[in-house]
Amino acid sequence: xxxxxxxxxxxxxxxxxxxxxxxxxxxxxxxxxxxxxxxxxxxxxxxxxxxxxxxxxxxxxxxxxxxxxxxxxxxxxxxxxxxxxxxxxxxxxxxxxxxxxxxxxxxxxxxxxxxxxxxxxxxxxxxxxxxxxxxxxxxxxxxxxxxxxxxxxxxxxxxxxxxxxxxxxxxxxxxxxxxxxxxxxxxxxxxxxxxxxxxxxxxxxxxxxxxxxxxxxxxxxxxxxxxxxxxxxxxxxxxxxxxxxxxxxxxxxxxxxxxxxxxxxxxxxxxxxxxxxxxxxxxxxxxxxxxxxxxxxxxxxxxxxxxxxxxxxxxxxxxxxxxxxxxxxxxxxxxxxxxxxxxxxxxxxxxxxxxxxxxxxxxxxxxxxxxxxxxxxxxxxxxxxxxxxxxxxxxxxxxxxxxxxxxxxxxxxxxxxxxxxxxxxxxxxxxxxxxxxxxxxxxxxxxxxxxxxxxxxxxxxxxxxxxxxxxxxxxxxxxxxxxxxxxxxxxxxxxxxxxxxxxxxxxxxxxxxxxxxxxxxxxxxxxxxxxxxxxxxxxxxxxxxxxxxxxxxx
Amino acid sequence: xxxxxxxxxxxxxxxxxxxxxxxxxxxxxxxxxxxxxxxxxxxxxxxxxxxxxxxxxxxxxxxxxxxxxxxxxxxxxxxxxxxxxxxxxxxxxxxxxxxxxxxxxxxxxxxxxxxxxxxxxxxxxxxxxxxxxxxxxxxxxxxxxxxxxxxxxxxxxxxxxxxxxxxxxxxxxxxx
Numbered sequence: 017x018x019x020x021x022x023x024x025x026x027x028x029x030x031x032x033x034x035x036x037x038x039x040x041x042x043x044x045x046x047x048x049x050x051x052x053x054x055x056x057x058x059x060x061x062x063x064x065x066x067x068x069x070x071x072x073x074x075x076x077x078x079x080x081x082x083x084x085x086x087x088x089x090x091x092x093x094x095x096x097x098x099x100x101x102x103x104x105x106x107x108x109x110x111x112x113x114x115x116x117x118x119x120x121x122x123x124x125x126x127x128x129x130x131x132x133x134x135x136x137x138x139x140x141x142x143x144x145x146x147x148x149x150x151x152x153x154x155x156x157x158x159x160x161x162x163x164x165x166x167x168x169x170x171x172x173x174x175x176x177x178x179x180x181x182x183x184x185x186x187x188x189x190x191x192x193x194x195x196x197x198x199x200x201x202x203x204x205x206x207x208x209x210x211x212x213x214x215x216x217x218x219x220x221x222x223x224x225x226x227x228x229x230x231x232x233x234x235x236x237x238x239x240x241x242x243x244x245x246x247x248x249x250x251x252x253x254x255x256x257x258x259x260x261x262x263x264x265x266x267x268x269x270x271x272x273x274x275x276x277x278x279x280x281x282x283x284x285x286x287x288x289x290x291x292x293x294x295x296x297x298x299x300x301x302x303x304x305x306x307x308x309x310x311x312x313x314x315x316x317x318x319x320x321x322x323x324x325x326x327x328x329x330x331x332x333x334x335x336x337x338x339x340x341x342x343x344x345x346x347x348x349x350x351x352x353x354x355x356x357x358x359x360x361x362x363x364x365x366x367x368x369x370x371x372x373x374x375x376x377x378x379x380x381x382x383x384x385x386x387x388x389x390x391x392x393x394x395x396x397x398x399x400x401x402x403x404x405x406x407x408x409x410x411x412x413x414x415x416x417x418x419x420x421x422x423x424x425x426x427x428x429x430x431x432x433x434x435x436x437x438x439x440x441x442x443x444x445x446x447x448x449x450x451x452x453x454x455x456x457x458x459x460x461x462x463x464x465x466x467x468x469x470x471x472x473x474x475x476x477x478x479x480x481x482x483x484x485x486x487x488x489x490x491x492x493x494x495x496x497x498x499x500x501x502x503x504x505x506x507x508x509x510x511x512x513x514x515x516x517x518x519x520x521x522x523x524x525x526x527x528x529x530x531x532x533x534x535x536x537x538x539x540x541x542x543x544x545x546x547x548x549x550x551x552x553x554x555x556x557x558x559x560x561x562x563x564x565x566x567x568x569x570x
Numbered sequence: 571x572x573x574x575x576x577x578x579x580x581x582x583x584x585x586x587x588x589x590x591x592x593x594x595x596x597x598x599x600x601x602x603x604x605x606x607x608x609x610x611x612x613x614x615x616x617x618x619x620x621x622x623x624x625x626x627x628x629x630x631x632x633x634x635x636x637x638x639x640x641x642x643x644x645x646x647x648x649x650x651x652x653x654x655x656x657x658x659x660x661x662x663x664x665x666x667x668x669x670x671x672x673x674x675x676x677x678x679x680x681x682x683x684x685x686x687x688x689x690x691x692x693x694x695x696x697x698x699x700x701x702x703x704x705x706x707x708x709x710x711x712x713x714x715x716x717x718x719x720x721x722x723x724x725x726x727x728x729x730x731x732x733x734x735x736x737x738x739x740x741x742x743x744x745x746x
Binding site: 332 | 637640
């Protein structure tokens with residue numbers, strides 16, 4: 017985790033033995049680590065490399081200084097024009113240099129970074145949480161990765177409504193207890209909750225898969241309509257609709273603006289999200305809300321899966337950059353990789369993190385690398401990392417805050433989400449708080465403006481220039497006095513790249529969502545694409561992970 | 571405190587590649603493909619569950635992640651009495667542990683050193699003497715030292731006992 021040591025790579029790279037593998041994985045982000053672990057569990061020989069001295073790549077949690085140097089300038093490595101070892105002319109393969117790709121931009125830091133820097137663990141992919149009933153959680157249990165990570169409950173889910181923070185009534189009890197809702201509103205919300213439960217209950221309880229065939233309660237026709245319209249049809253008042261759409265179904269884009277909104281959630285998707293949320297609340301007795309956060313940050317998750325892979329025999333080498341792909345001269349098929357050490361490693365499959373790309377000149381003429389180019393870009397996410405002097409809400413530790421579209425100002429088209437974390441998840445010293453913010457965007461300027469507007473709404477921002485160019489917010493809100501002071505912040509824009517499927521796979525970047533569902537889905541697709549015969553973490557592999565002798569000895 | 575309280579302790583095993591991985595665990599029980607093994611130890615009137623983690627090969631290229639070190643209650647440093655380099659590297663592993671795990675009281679963090687494979691070749695290929703090993707342990711704040719053999723599981727039980735004992739902060743540290 018020592019960032020300073022990442023700057024100087026050891027000049028003497030180790031020699032790797034053996035030199036041939038079923039799968040080579042570059043980068044240790046969550047998707048790459050899941051693939052390494054799944055392949056190792058399926059009996060494949062795996063070599064897992066990272067040029068950084070730490071695990072996690074774009075999914076890591078790092079100490080200050082933040083952002084780490086690799087955000088400013090992408091990795092790589094020795095001068096590609098002078099390959100460490102010249103390929104012999106008689107060899108049957110050609111080396112194609114990899115091109116580093118810059119995924120982060122508009123990086124702006126404000127404030128002096130707090131001490132001690134080592135006491136902070138900041139997520140690159142924040143804000144992010146897991147649903148208690150998430151498939152990611154099941155996968156961790158199934159793979160044994162859950163042995164390595166502990167979670168804490170997010171205490172509350174809040175929504176920014178009419179210039180103030182309100183709690184999200186997200187369960188029967190919460191609705192019942194809520195003081196801001198009228199009786200009629202409560203009744204409508206309870207009715208919807210019941211409808212969702214009936215709808216889900218009419219299937220076999222499987223949240224995702226069965227929604228289409230189980231149409232009891234909600235007609236098939238309704239399932240295909242926009243969720244926002246469906247909610248209107250249920251005669252739910254605007255506040256409840258907003259809460260359901262953005263704080264529970266976690267919509268990213270304005271659902272009332274059909275033209276400018278690229279993603280309208282269908283009723284089917286909305287109901288699925290509600291059902292997942294509903295089954296998450298109360299899944300674990302000690303988790304008070306639907307969401308959990310990994311202690312010591314999200315960087316623990318890839319490490320947990322890497323350990324699972326290692327236990328199953330995968331070979332791990334950090335601080336090892338890759339300089340080139342080896343392509344068969346005749347068939348133009350992928351053969352292997354050339355390491356910074358000059359060693360050539362061969363494999364049937366290659367998985368790469370998204371900051372490495374095959375030069376387009378090659379990928380266009382090469383069917384193997386098809387799809388490995390800029391077309392993976394699907395948009396941007398503006399992200400903010402803040403360190404504050406106190407909690408957003410008195411007495412709160414770990415809370416989620418949702419700024420639905422139009423809540424910060426009338427032109428706001430996307431949802432801004434904020435996640436406040438305290439020292440009880442091991443990411444900062446006691447008394448201070450870490451707050452992550454993010455919003456998806458097409459326009460990077462607009463995205464960072466939204467993030468800054470949300471920061472202004474939540475914190476007292478000491479330097480007025482920090483909010484310059486930001487959108488004026490309702491600063492005169494009554495609770496202004498209790499806002500914590502912003503001590504330090506970093507705002508940046510990250511490219512959203514999706515997975516690409518070919519003999520050389522490219523993994524997705526952390527997406528614009530709050531959870532890992534989409535990332536897990538594309539990771540599974542990458543796995544199935546490589547190994548159509550194999551199951552992604554078969555269920556039976558759990559029992560042997562932890563060997564317990566206590567039973568036999570007593 | 572309830573006398574029959576069960577305490578879970580995370581014990582991590584560090585040492586040079588090839589000398590440690592799976593070997594120590596194997597003395598107790600074969601654990602191929604296991605994430606960690608658990609061992610029940612009774613010390614005085616308390617029951618301890620030791621959760622023993624080896625490096626799963628990630629130490630081979632110095633690629634252990636910080637998560638591996640987190641929350642360790644005891645660190646076992648293992649070397650092969652037949653390989654000098656494995657003994658020389660004990661210091662590096664100890665320092666690596668203190669940096670990565672950053673325990674609150676590094677001076678008094680419970681380490682245990684194991685000299686392994688004493689039975690190989692009837693002890694004829696041994697290159698690190700017990701005296702030398704004990705001297706190093708003494709210089710690092712009297713780290714308890716055990717010599718173990720793969721053949722008999724010799725001394726392994728004693729080492730387990732020691733881990734439980736040392737992980738108890740209030741217990742005075744002494745060699746067994």
